[in-house]
Amino acid sequence: MSHVKSSISTPHANPSLSQVQNALQALGLLDLGLVSLKEGLLDAELKRLFQWLDDGRQGDMLYMARSPNQRADPSQLLPGAQTALVVGLSYLPREGPQWRADEEQALEDPRRAVVSVYARGRDYHKVLRGRLGQLAQVMAELWQRPSSDFRACVDSAPLMEVALAAKAQKGWQGKNTLLLTREQGSMIFLGVLLTRLSAEQLLAQKGEEAMPADVSPAGHCGSCTDCLVACPTQAFTGPYQLDARRCISYLTIEHEGDIEESLRPLMGNRVYGCDDCQRVCPWNRFARKATLPDFAARHGLDAANLVSLFSWTEDEFNDRHQGSAIRRIGHARWLRNLAIGLGNALREPLSNVDRKAVRDALKQRRGQCGAMVNRHIDWALAQDREA
Ligand code: B12
Ligand code: SF4
Ligand code: SF4
Structure with missing residues (x-):
């Protein structure tokens, strides 16, 4: 100050x-x-x-x-x-270009847990x-x-x-x-x-201008539709029109209960929020790195894997997310989201070692954390393409 x-x-x-x-x-x-x-x-x-x-x-x-x-x-x-x-x-x-490349790599690796960049x-x-x-x-x-x-x-x-x-x-x-x-x-x-x-x-000094409130803003999207096309769950019903009920950000953060089964495979390894409609935006090529240190990733959240995050106990979840927005969703929703990511990993080609680690993690949690988490674990185990 x-x-x-x-x-x-x-x-x-x-x-x-x-x-x-x-x-x-x-x-x-x-x-x-x-x-x-x-x-x-x-x-x-x-x-x-x-x-x-x-x-x-x-x-x-x-x-x-x-x-x-x-x-x-x-x-x-x-x-x-x-x-x-x-x-x-x-x-x-x-910086924008490096961030985009790193995120693309993380989204392609089914073992990784992708937490939206704003919440790390x-x-x-x-x-x-x-x-x-x-x-x-x-x-x-x-x-x-x-x-x-x-x-x-x-x-x-x-x-x-x-x-x-x-x-x-x-x-x-x-x-x-x-x-x-x-x-x-x-x-x-x-x-x-x-x-x-x-x-x-x-605006006491000359040369400063107020924006007249009634001017409607001119956008610079032009004919681009990259964000609309890239959305994994097709949450946009048209330009400027978002059906939040399909948005991964809503599903993983705001929605309390079970996540609709038809949407789960589309979520991939996105376990908290989603950045896709921003990652593909050409204007974000110019986005600059944050100047404040506050948003630096904690507890390796920029390179975490699903199995290790799924192993956190409720106390570990609360301790590690102290001061973070993620804490507000609570341990059960966190596990629900991760279980979907693990189920989606089982749909992919994985090494025997990785496949076993995912299956074991899911089975170990079964019965520990309430009915909603169990239902998502059962779904996840049923996705195993080599079962
Ligand atoms: C509810 C909410 C959500 C909901 C719904 C999002 C939504 N688009 O409505 C959910 C949970 C899905 C969500 C997700 C995210 N959110 Co949010 N969210 C909000 C919140 C609290 C209210 C938004 C709202 O009023 N929605 C109501 C609908 C009706 O608004 P709308 O979609 O903008 O609808 C307008 C357009 O459709 C427009 N329109 C319709 N036709 C046309 C045609 C033309 C030509 C034009 C110009 C406009 C236009 O008119 C509508 C009314 O203005 C704001 C904070 C706040 N207090 O404003 C943050 C906020 C929008 N979220 C934010 C962020 C960061 C996110 C995420 C990126 C987080 C993440 N990484 O997961 C995602 C992005 C998803 C997305 N593409 O929107 C930031 C955005 C910052 C920014 N640069 O804009 C905000 C501003 C919070 C903040 N203070 O920083 N969010
Ligand atoms: S945040 Fe993700 S799921 Fe939501 S509208 Fe954007 S791309 Fe679609
Ligand atoms: S990707 Fe960016 S520039 Fe393209 S339409 Fe979407 S918001 Fe506009």
Whole structure:
């Protein structure tokens, strides 16, 4: 925090957005722009959200169906909010091209367990919310406003972050439904700092421009459809249209019960989240490595194998995932996901040693961890092409 404060002068007679930009840089955050909030800003997106919910595409993410109107109305989160500052936080472990090659190799090895790259290190909610809190403090000091004039939102607040970020005009919503930028592709988390400061107050100096809120974002996907084609479970029903119920990210993280049998073989060795619709995106060739150390892989999660992760006891699971988003799914869902990966490994040509290790691991767990895990273990053993 001290280095952030020292990079700007506080308090300031005539604070301006460029000082905020300095603070963003010192905090390792990408400036994704500023949106002037006004009534009806997200009306078109709200309509589409209702359509999505009507179609049942949220599956059992009950929080998405709860008060949808609120998601399009930032003033419900911060009464009197006038402006939204949108930030990004990069989480890529390596530069774009190297990351893509490493992931492709891991996906092709049936023994490997592929955990989505965003979840291998510290929980981003904590990292990003902490940094937005520091940014709010800097701004409160600069403009001499109470901290209650700011509210940091990261993911879990009921707010349509991608839609809002697209309004800020430095990025666009891609056909994979994620926010992309020319500089960093989509390999960024999004955060929003709502403030009661107006755009006019923030843009005190000449040469700074507010984005008019009603301009619709021009995308740079062009005729590309790579993400739609690459999705292993065909979760996209069209460009910008995702049926979450088929998405591996939903199935492995959000969904509590059994995973539909027809989808299991399509999941391969993806055991927590999925990066395919981002890995293939041409814009992610330009994605840069994360600047913060927080997202570095823990406990070898960037090179783990299914059998070893499947052997973790519940205590080991809780200890090793302390401070990670993965802990929230709990040990049973973790084993469910890994059992599917192990079943898919048994469908592949494996050496005798590897095949035996997979079978033994599954049999050993059978009966230890509840009915749901057992059902997935039974399915996995039934996939053995050499049984
Ligand atoms: C629910 C949710 C999920 C669900 C549903 C995803 C979804 N696309 O809806 C599931 C569990 C599947 C999921 C998965 C992932 N998620 Co998620 N998720 C969210 C959450 C909480 C809400 C998203 C939402 O509002 N969905 C509702 C539907 C209706 O929104 P939508 O799909 O964007 O629909 C819009 C488009 O269809 C658009 N539209 C329709 N037609 C047209 C036509 C045109 C021309 C245009 C421009 C638009 C358009 O209108 C709709 C309304 O705006 C946000 C955080 C937040 N608070 O916003 C994070 C968030 C979107 N997720 C994030 C991430 C990182 C992921 C994963 C990559 C994680 C992973 N590696 O496994 C995957 C990616 C899957 C994917 N391709 O979306 C990040 C994305 C960052 C970024 N760069 O955009 C967010 C923003 C969290 C964060 N704070 O960083 N997620
Ligand atoms: S995250 Fe994976 S499963 Fe989900 S839409 Fe993207 S490619 Fe498909
Ligand atoms: S893969 Fe192509 S269509 Fe999909 S988001 Fe990237 S540029 Fe857009």
